[in-house]
Amino acid sequence: MPPSIAFNEHQLTSVFQPIYAVAQGELAGYEGLLRASAAPGRMIRINALIAGLNDAEIVSLDRTARTLHLRTFASVDPGTKTLFLNLHPVAALAEAGSAKAMRGRVGYFGLQPSRICFEILEGACADEGLLVDAVAACREMGFAVAMDDFGVERSNFDRVAALRPDYVKLDRTVLANAMGDAKARRVLPSLIDILHAAGSRVVVEGIEDSAGALIAIESGADYLQGFYFAPPSAQLHDDELTGRILRELLRMRGPSPAIMARLPGPPPAARRTSPTGDSLVSYREPPFETVE
Structure with a gap:
């Protein structure tokens, strides 16, 4: 049984979803996500709990x-991967x-602070200036900082400019x-x-299929996260097949020029066929129209 903690008559457990680095074509870290149950077998949404x-x-x-x-x-x-932990702005101030x-x-x-990244959630807080100070305090302790769910509520360009996050999700x-x-689709790369x-650095969340992964890669995303690669689980997902799938997607479409510049060695060849490519038939949708 995974560890659990009681909170307000609910039982809380942790699950972890992997995050993959595009340039390296491999696992970079995990986001810790909360699961809550009001009774055995009766799960509730975290938003409902909050x-x-x-x-x-x-x-x-x-x-x-x-x-x-x-x-x-x-x-x-x-022992090597980054753990991303959500941090509500109200809690960050506290x-x-x-x-x-x-x-x-x-x-x-x-764990070392260098392996922890606090994700500032999109919610409002009483004082955005104090949030800047709170983020600075985290950095002084050696933690990285991300902004979660960019495009929702207060997770916007104003907060990016103020917090200067290491990652934007x-x-x-x-x-x-x-x-x-x-x-x-044309706006996403911009x-x-x-x-x-x-x-x-930019993490694209919600990768549900290869089409979404290809759009994110072509648009210049640094990291990918979503059910296409692995669902959240109590066990840490680190399957070599998933890495092979990501690397094959890179070969099929090729990353953006900015990502290619950071790749070690020669750039990957676009649309190269390979045995791994043949094994991806079940992961691929009908021919995908390349973004102009």
């Missing part, structure tokens, strides 16, 4: 979730004065819009270019 909580309760839940993720991850830690305690909590579970709706609308110019 709804109605006051600020003090949000801070308590946030801290509880991070502790649970750290404890669970430490029990299966491969933790701003205790960044050393956060570092101590990470160290207690045998595009909300799944951004990719969904690009897949469903030609204009939005959006990623702007975020790169701001100094952030």
